[in-house]
Amino acid sequence: MSLKKKLASWKYPSILLLGIGVSNIGEWIYFISLNLMVLDMNGSPLAVTGLYIIKPLATLCTNFWTGSMIDRLNKRKLMVFLDVFRAIFIALLPFFSSIALIYIIVFIINMASSVFGPTSMTYITKLIPKEQRKQFNSLHSLVTSGAFLLGPAVAGLLFLIGTPIVAIYINAVSFFISGIITLVMPDIEKQTIVTSTNDRISFELVKKDWYIVAEYSRRYSYIMLIYFLFSCVMVIMASAVDSLEAAFAKEVLFLSDSEYGFLVTVAGAGIAVGALINSIIVKKIHTSVLIGLGSVLVSTGYIIYAFSSSFIIAAVGFFILAFFIAYANTGFLTFYQNNIPVDVMGRIGSLYSLVQAILVITATSIMGMMAQITSIQIAVIIGVLVMMILSITLCIFSLLPSKSQLYHSESVGTKGL
Numbered sequence: 230m231s232l233k234k235k236l237a238s239w240k241y242p243s244i245l246l247l248g249i250g251v252s253n254i255g256e257w258i259y260f261i262s263l264n265l266m267v268l269d270m271n272g273s274p275l276a277v278t279g280l281y282i283i284k285p286l287a288t289l290c291t292n293f294w295t296g297s298m299i300d301r302l303n304k305r306k307l308m309v310f311l312d313v314f315r316a317i318f319i320a321l322l323p324f325f326s327s328i329a330l331i332y333i334i335v336f337i338i339n340m341a342s343s344v345f346g347p348t349s350m351t352y353i354t355k356l357i358p359k360e361q362r363k364q365f366n367s368l369h370s371l372v373t374s375g376a377f378l379l380g381p382a383v384a385g386l387l388f389l390i391g392t393p394i395v396a397i398y399i400n401a402v403s404f405f406i407s408g409i410i411t412l413v414m415p416d417i418e419k420q421t422i423v424t425s426t427n428d429r430i431s432f433e434l435v436k437k438d439w440y441i442v443a444e445y446s447r448r449y450s451y452i453m454l455i456y457f458l459f460s461c462v463m464v465i466m467a468s469a470v471d472s473l474e475a476a477f478a479k480e481v482l483f484l485s486d487s488e489y490g491f492l493v494t495v496a497g498a499g500i501a502v503g504a505l506i507n508s509i510i511v512k513k514i515h516t517s518v519l520i521g522l523g524s525v526l527v528s529t530g531y532i533i534y535a536f537s538s539s540f541i542i543a544a545v546g547f548f549i550l551a552f553f554i555a556y557a558n559t560g561f562l563t564f565y566q567n568n569i570p571v572d573v574m575g576r577i578g579s580l581y582s583l584v585q586a587i588l589v590i591t592a593t594s595i596m597g598m599m600a601q602i603t604s605i606q607i608a609v610i611i612g613v614l615v616m617m618i619l620s621i622t623l624c625i626f627s628l629l630p631s632k633s634q635l636y637h638s639e640s641v642g643t644k645g646l
Contacts, residue, residue: 241414242357242365248410250372252312255403257380258387259319262396263335269393271328280335281472287339288586292579295344297438298430299575303418304352305411311345312408320401323394347578354566354574355417366562367504367511370555374500438576445570445577451632452568455520456581458623459561462524464588465616466550470531472593473600473609478543481606488540495544499551507555516567516636519560521624526553528620531613535606568635 264277299307318338325331357365387396446453478489511519530550537543569577599608626632 238358238361242361242368244410245353245356245414246365246368246372248407248414249369250376251403251410252407253373253376254380254383255400255407257376258384258396258403259400261381261384262387262393262400263322265388265393266322266397267328267331270326270331276328279332282590283332283336284339284342285586285589287336288343288582291340291343292347292583292586294430294435296347296442296576296579297435299344299348299351299579300438300573301430303416304348304355305414305416305418307348308345308352309408309411311341311348312404312411315341315345316401316404316408319397319404322397343579343582347575347582350566350578351571351574352417354569354571356415357566359567362566363511363516363559363563364508366559366566367508367555369562370558371501371504371508374497374504374555378497378501439580441573442577442580445573449568451626452635453581455561455564455623455627457584458619458626459520459524459557460581460585461588462528462557462616462619462623464585464592465612465619466527466531470535470596470609470612470616473596473605473612476600476605477609481609482537482540482543484540484543492540492544492547496547496551499548500554503552504555507559511559514556516560516563517627517633519556520564521560521627523553523557523560524620525617525624526550527557528613528617532617535610535613564636 263280267276267280270276315338318334318341322331322334325334353365354362384396387399475489478484478492484492527550530546530548530553533546533549534543535546537546596608596612599611627636
């Protein structure tokens with residue numbers, strides 16, 4: 230392919246990555262600003278903890294039915310609407326002085342975000358050609374890792390010149406910008422009849438769609454097994470273990486606030502370096518290796534962290550786990566996009582996200598109770614050992630020679646549902 234054609238083929242993916250970067254930086258600013266705003270209003274860490282529970286609860290209330298809507302609506306228009314919708318409600322947050330009202334607004338914002346996730350995944354899968362997906366997903370990881378570093382830094386600068394409320398308004402603007410960027414993207418469903426007047430969202434239609442997802446899961450059990458195992462690894466990592474991260478650093482490793490801050494910076498550096506190298510070499514690594522070995526190496530980093538007794542060892546563990554997250558995510562997203570039928574991707578993604586939200590709440594609660602009954606270190610060690618067992622299981626299944634065609638060619642799962 231000539232350079233001119235290659236650049237042309239990456240025009241819209243590049244614009245899409247720009248939009249993703251803007252919204253991700255905005256989300257980090259929003260996340261930090263909202264926590265500080267609630268803490269300033271109430272003075273209670275428990276009030277801030279409540280914000281973490283709202284996201285999975287919003288998913289529970291939306292994802293059992295929104296997949297039916299996503300697959301029947303124009304994805305680009307829905308994404309633009311959700312960006313503008315979230316921008317408006319985020320801009321409204323500073324006008325409320327009641328914690329209860331803020332929780333309600335945050336709940337509504339998270340409901341919109343729960344719909345946006347599977348919608349954008351479906352749109353990306355339709356827009357990006359199969360041969361470009363692995364490279365795009367690696368760049369996606371690079372952009373999100375960059376946002377992980379830039380978002381808090383930008384938030385800190387905004388706090389120096391203003392207040393958390395100013396930062397929240399900036400975040401609202403970022404969502405408007407993201408919506409405008411999405412508007413210039415191609416309407417890939419313009420020539421397609423996406424919805425039907427006979428397909429009104431009803432309980433019967435939702436029930437029928439549940440059956441379609443169940444039937445797909447039964448027929449293509451291996452694909453959904455990989456999906457489920459990877460989700461379980463991410464649930465334990467992002468929810469169960471990370472929920473005790475600060476307490477572990479302070480009460481087990483006896484780190485100061487500045488040392489803990491530096492530990493988080495080390496993780497950020499690991500994510501950025503890992504994502505950068507991943508984007509360069511990703512084409513040379515098999516998708517199954519990215520998923521399986523990437524997950525095992527992430528778990529290895531957590532094992533080092535959980536058994537650490539000093540800052541240096543914990544930092545090494547943090548860097549390793551952060552470095553390989555981009556590889557695992559790139560492999561999984563590529564596998565998901567290549568094997569889930571795009572016409573039912575919204576339904577499958579939404580319903581499995583519902584299951585994931587239930588797992589998040591359950592795993593986080595179990596880890597919290599274990600920390601209370603035993604100790605924080607024992608709870609974290611048990612969590613990472615379970616994570617390692619799941620990662621090794623995922624690695625074994627992803628590297629099965631009999632399933633290799635699912636990782637480099639069009640799967641039977643994309644045909645004839």
